[in-house]
Amino acid sequence: MRAELEQAAPEALKREKHQKAVGLRELPGDTSQGVVLRFAPNPNGPLTLGHSRGVAINSEYARVYDGKVVLRFDDTDTKVKPPIPDAYDWIADEYEWLAGNPxxxxxxxxxxxxxYLEHAERMIAGGFGYVCRCSSVSFRNLREDKQDCPCRGKDATESLSDWKAMNAGEMEEGDAVVRVRTEMTLPNPALRDWPALRIQHAPHPMVGDRYKVWPLLDFQSAIEDHEQGITHIVRGKDLMDSTRKQTLLYEHFGWTYPEPLYWGRVKVHEFGGFSTSGMRASIEAGEHSGWGDTRLPTLRALRRRGFRAQSLRDFWIDLGLTQKDISISMQTIEAFNAKRIDSSTERRSFVREPVILSLDSNLATDNPGSRISVQKHPGGTVEGFREWNLGDSVAVQAADAAVGSIRLKEYADITVSGESAAVESYGRSDDRPVVHWLPLEMGREAKLHRPEDGSIISESGLLEDFELEVGKVYQLERVGFAKLEELPENGPASLLWLHR
RNA sequence: GCUCGUGUAGUGUAGUUCGGUCCAUCAUGACGGACUCUCGAUCCGUCGACCCGGGUUCAAAUCCCGGCACGAGCACCA
Structure with missing residues (x-):
């Protein structure tokens, strides 16, 4: 039997290991007519790491299916999560940075x-929505008991006149709400005559006090998804009931609901959740310096530190779409970033806690002279060399000097005694530890700022002063990746810690 | 309380639709080794998981029943 198989179909005998699927799974439903996705943040702050999942997933699907993404600002709340006018531009920029295109x-x-108001009026006139004047508490009780509220039985003309009064500003906030008529006996209490629009008299930062009635997310989003021809909605599973509510509304209008996909809640060990309002409060309380504070999980902070957009995309796409609630580690994201940047990142020397040693080279022969060249990248993936002018003094980290017998990387074997050191050999003579160092004249003062336990610690040291460029990420040998943020004429350069 | 969803190594993830190709994939992590004039990179190796209990079956991560755990919605927030 086996022999026969070997003859006829040798591949059938091979045990193939299962492979992990790469990329995002296929979109459900009909994708032949093109796909339209959407990313719908509230502009009440800049984008967070949490939002980046939405940007990455939606833009990746659009790329794969040659579709479109609608960036929609869900800014219909003026009280609880009011929009920040600047945030519209911030978000559009951050979207473009992360997605790679606007x-x-x-x-x-x-x-x-x-x-939205026109659709609300149609809904009320058509009898599948009505104005409810019950208080929120009393409606909550009725919903609980599966009982109709008194407003439910009103005819459309009465609701319509209430509707006009609401819009005319003749009713106070909380006096009335527009509900979508479903069934009060629905098993899921969340769906029973859900609220679609409410009164808000607080002026909107962008459009002022022109409107007195504003839609809630479920209504606004439902109408707009249809208006924009959205084919697929990818969103958090906390919005599953929104899908169910909106499907009921779509049935009233005779529309077809887009294909919904969901992801679970994400936390990051180092940050916890991603509450925009929470961050805003801590900034206003002075606990953080601003939205770009490197301790914050904002895209702005990540970008400022030197994360690549592509790394974030890689990470989210690898994670894929699962409905499981997860808690991931920044280490994992950092690994994706390190993978992306390592081969193209130049090396530099940064000596913390420097001690200055004067070199005595009387003992050693084969002195290489007054200059040495060090590769910009040890693998040669960045071409070129760093040229170091040598003098009589060098800086090494105090802890390294304390070892006594060390090798200055790419230069010389030395033995430290006090404030001087004897050069024993320029070639490598034994397996003593190799340390990073700097000729004193090649160093310029710098501070490396790194978040630790909720505060930022700043380590002073000497940074290799060779072709430094503000905004560029360097790998500090034996330290880690850091971005050069400032290079002032006077005073220390400023480095922002990225990761190992 | 009602409704919905999810449970695969430390952390994530593939496989679950149509049971066998799964002594369960890949990444990350930890540990060890090789190489390297970085504590980086590269290469090799090791560690480690199908929530629990029944059932069906020759065969269950996969199907059925029952638990348990966790999360979410039931806001005039998004």
């Missing part, structure tokens, strides 16, 4: 109010 379409819910 969003195909950008819209603001606050600019589209007439569309």
């Amino acid at each position: 969003a195909d379409i950008v819209i603001r819910a606050s600019d589209r109010m007439p569309v």
